[in-house]
Amino acid sequence: MKILVVGTGYVGLVTGVCLSDIGHEVTCFDISSEKIDLLKSGRSPIYEPGLEQLMEKNVKANKLFFTSNVQEAYQSVDCIFIAVGTPETRDGSADLTYVEEVALTIAESIKQDTIVVIKSTVPVGTNDYIERLINERTGEGIKVHLVSNPEFLREGSAIKDTFEGSRIVIGSNSQEAGDFIEEIYSPLSIPIVRTDIRSAEMIKYASNAFLATKISFINEVANLCEKTGANVEEVAVGMGFDKRIGNQFLKAGIGFGGSCFPKDTKALISLANEYDSSSYILDAVLKVNDIQKKRLVEKVKDYFIDIQGKKAAILGLAFKPNTNDIREAPSLELIDELLSLGTEVHVYDPIALENVKEIYGDRVYFHHSIDEAIENADMALLVTEWREVKGFPLKKYKELMKRPVVFDGRNVLSPFDAKKEEITYFSIGR
Ligand SMILES: NC(=O)c1ccc[n+]([C@@H]2O[C@H](COP(=O)([O-])OP(=O)(O)OC[C@H]3O[C@@H](n4cnc5c(N)ncnc54)[C@H](O)[C@@H]3O)[C@@H](O)[C@H]2O)c1
Structure with a gap:
């Protein structure tokens, strides 16, 4: 299939390269012409083990292309993956500016019905909003269908995670659009979870917030271990044997960071506030993390x-x-x-x-x-x-x-x- 991936950051670039490796014709587009120039020269703007080698292989096979030219990028593709950043705003909510900019470009550029996949982490309701935003602005008779396909890769093992992930979540309100995206991933033997769009959006936030919770939990236990003379590592091993708890993510340390856990936990709190819903646990997760750092x-x-x-x-x-x-x-x-x-x-x-x-x-x-x-x-x-x-x-x-x-x-x-x-x-x- 002919796929456009918008955004060549950690998620977009890895997704584009991996989709080309499983047989699709992929164009990666970024507004940063510096990044695209670097990519065209065979170098990656981000460090990710194995990425440059996989890029080289698929560029040589004529399956992977890079451009910063809008006309060249957006025309005659079967579907568009949006993988631009959604950083936190001052109040902790997700900043959708980049996603909105891409949506407006799609509306102006496409000449046929297109499936648009949001891979960026976005608050519940965003896919519906972006679908409306685009469809109100496209040319006569042209429509897009949105599919939510949140990303779970981890930096540092992103390629392995894409090829061997625990699940691929596909949220769509249109059965056909969802089937289409499922077909794209069919060469991978990863369990597919099909849901409605809003549940897919929530799965991503709830997953990250849960992992952040595990870290803050064990850190709080670690601090108590120090005071009581227990050893948190032995405690974590003992806890991890219980399958309901699991032995992952129970490593005490100086707190979580990165581009996802802090911002996604804050965005979920912000969503809860917006809907007048409680966020006691999530508030505590961030507070413990601030102390731990x-x-x-x-x-x-x-x-x-x-x-x-x-x-x-x-x-x-x-x-x-x-x-x-x-x-x-x-x-x-x-x-x-x-x-x-x-x-x-x-x-x-x-x-x-x-x-x-x-x-x-x-x-x-x-x-x-x-x-x-x-x-x-x-x-x-x-x-x-x-x-x-x-x-x-x-x-x-x-x-x-x-x-x-x-x-x-x-x-x-x-x-x-x-x-x-x-x-x-x-x-x-x-
Ligand atoms: N980094 C991770 O580990 C990870 C994992 C899962 C999900 N996510 C989510 O995926 C999304 C992307 O994250 P990232 O870490 O890859 O971001 P990033 O900041 O590394 O990359 C974003 C890219 O989008 C480009 N961009 C911005 N506006 C654009 C536009 N209008 N057109 C084309 N390109 C544009 C930027 O130049 C940049 O190269 C975020 O929503 C993030 O929460 C990230």
Whole structure:
């Protein structure tokens, strides 16, 4: 099938590349001509393992194209996937400006009936609204049918998630339009969940909010473990054996970040407010997360009487491993907090340094290795569980730092091993 994907960010680009790989002819369109130029040169604007290789394969096979030209993009396609951003507005609701802009372009451009799929995460009722918006503006006799197909991929494993996802949700009010999208995905053996449009939109928000809830829950338990002498990791293992609870997403740490959990939880709260419905649990999830993001600095302040002028090395900046995404990353709050306390901040990340440089410029020292970052440091703060952060030899903290004081925000080291190496070690809930 001939597919247009609008937006070449984490979701749009991965979707476009994967759909071309399963046999469709895909054009990826973005308003950023810089991104399109980069893509045309064979490079990806985002870091995602395996993505550039898969791009190259499908470009060579003449199944994958990139353009920033509206005329070229929007004409004679069987369906259009919208994968533009829906960031949060000041009041926490989802900003639909980009989706609306795409809708208006579709209305002006299409010359035949077209199926429009919203992959972006949008509040309940958005697909109906966008369908009306377009159909009121299309040419004589031309109509679109909207299909909600929310995305569940995770940055860092996005390709694997697209090919081997847990489910594909297809929400449509038109049986035919839904069947059409089901057909597109038929080469993948992933369970398909067919629903009405509004339930599909809600599935996405409820799923993300539930995962965020699990994280805040275990973090709150972790804080209580610290005070009572229990070990949150052992508690999580013991809980996870119960299939009703499950053993995933019970890892205590310094809170969730990223482009989805915080914004989607806020958007769901905003939706609840709009409908005069309660959001007690969701409010608490965010509150716990805000507190948790400060846990490491609190521990630093408790340990050092005065941290003015002390050298802190932050290991890991991305909001999670295998991505260069720093949106709402706990590392940023940590940097802000340490700077405000007069600490000299040194940072290391294998791929997210450039993104952080854009925010902090020369207020922070950037390093290309862990060794370099921790050299002569007073403290090391482990913030993203990159493999190299997890596997960094403990003895090196002792060799390279002024004094080996490690604050582990992701519980990646063993307290037992740290003690053996005479490292002063703090972690979360243990
Ligand atoms: N990132 C994730 O892990 C993830 C996972 C699931 C769902 N989502 C959802 O998917 C959506 C996209 O997220 P993302 O992280 O890929 O966003 P992103 O910010 O990485 O990418 C959005 C892209 O859309 C482009 N764009 C904006 N307006 C445009 C227009 N009018 N025409 C063409 N292109 C336009 C931007 O230039 C950008 O390249 C969001 O709603 C997000 O909540 C994201």
